[in-house]
Amino acid sequence: KQEVTQIPAALSVPEGENLVLNCSFTDSAIYNLQWFRQDPGKGLTSLLLIQSSQREQTSGRLNASLDKSSGRSTLYIAASQPGDSATYLCAVRLSYNTDKLIFGTGTRLQVFP
Amino acid sequence: NAGVMQNPRHLVRRRGQEARLRCSPMKGHSHVYWYRQLPEEGLKFMVYLQKENIIDESGMPKERFSAEFPKEGPSILRIQQVVRGDSAAYFCASSPPEGDRGYEQYFGPGTRLTVT
Numbered sequence: 001k002q003e004v005t006q007i008p009a010a011l012s013v014p015e016g017e018n019l020v021l022n023c024s025f026t027d028s029a030i031y032n033l034q035w036f037r038q039d040p041g042k043g044l045t046s047l048l049l050i051q052s053s054q055r056e057q058t059s060g061r062l063n064a065s066l067d068k069s070s071g072r073s074t075l076y077i078a079a080s081q082p083g084d085s086a087t088y089l090c091a092v093r094l095s096y097n098t099d100k101l102i103f104g105t106g107t108r109l110q111v112f113p
Numbered sequence: 114n115a116g117v118m119q120n121p122r123h124l125v126r127r128r129g130q131e132a133r134l135r136c137s138p139m140k141g142h143s144h145v146y147w148y149r150q151l152p153e154e155g156l157k158f159m160v161y162l163q164k165e166n167i168i169d170e171s172g173m174p175k176e177r178f179s180a181e182f183p184k185e186g187p188s189i190l191r192i193q194q195v196v197r198g199d200s201a202a203y204f205c206a207s208s209p210p211e212g213d214r215g216y217e218q219y220f221g222p223g224t225r226l227t228v229t
Contacts, residue, residue: 034217043204043222044156089156099208100146100158100169101218 002027004092004104012110015082021075021107023090028068031093034101035064035075037086044089048075080111115140117207117221118187125227126195134190134224138207145188146218147180150202162188195228202226 003026013019023033032051036044048057048064050073056065063076073090087108091101118137126132138145147159149172161169162182173180177195182188192199202225206218 032217036220041225044206044220046217046219049217091156099144099218100161100172101148101156101206102158103148103156105155 002030002092002094002102004090004102006088006090006104006107008107009105010108010110012112013080015080015111015113017080017111019077019080019109021077021088021109023073023075023104025071025073025092025102027094028071029094030068031099033064033066033073034091034093035062035073036089036091038089038106039086047088080109082111082113085110117205117219119203119205119221119224121224122222123225123227125229127229128196129194132192132195132199132226134192134203134205134226136188136190136205136207136221138188138205139219141209142207142219143210144208145182146206146208147188147190148204148206150204150223152201156204159190192226195226197228200226200228 005024007022030052034049035047038044050057050064050066061078066073087106089103089106091103093101117139120135145162148156149159150156158172160173160180165184177193179191202223204223205221208218
């Protein structure tokens with residue numbers, strides 16, 4: 001059974017810091033991995049999608065890497081800003097099952113000025 | 114191109130009533146997924162549908178919950194005889210047809226159900 005874990009559960013940093021959020025999964029047979037952000041009381045915004053054959057994806061100040069063999073992905077946020085404050089979720093899509101996503105537990109990020 | 118639409122955004126029901134949640138996928142998307150987020154918990158998969166077919170309902174509670182995605186109109190998640198434990202945020206996501214499996218899932222804003 002696939003389990004997805006995110007560390008740390010919560011993070012509070014001053015503006016300007018570079019951050020690393022971690023996601024680990026127990027079954028390496030994934031189709032892809034997706035990073036989302038969720039603002040309080042709101043829906044999910046897709047940030048990055050990494051296919052199983054890829055090692056990283058970049059969008060602006062965000063960079064996500066994937067190491068399938070070790071069951072890990074990291075989300076790197078450069079030069080953090082208060083507007084980055086949100087909960088960050090990673091989710092894996094299984095390769096041998098339907099297209100459902102298995103979500104991690106989330107990292108609650110607060111960036112203060 | 115409008116995103117995934119869900120309505121209502123907030124729904125209050127008394128115990129024992131029925132709740133109907135609607136989801137309109139993005140234009141051109143034929144796959145719909147429902148997820149539930151209980152308070153202080155992560156998102157859990159409930160059901161995956163294509164037009165007129167339930168593909169995977171492994172995450173659906175055995176009783177009181179049902180889902181459909183008719184040929185015309187939105188997908189509906191129906192909860193009969195709601196209980197307080199059904200209070201949660203229900204999210205719908207959609208993705209393009211099967212030939213594009215590499216595409217990501219796009220999420221709607223969610224429906225927040227409160228059972229009093």
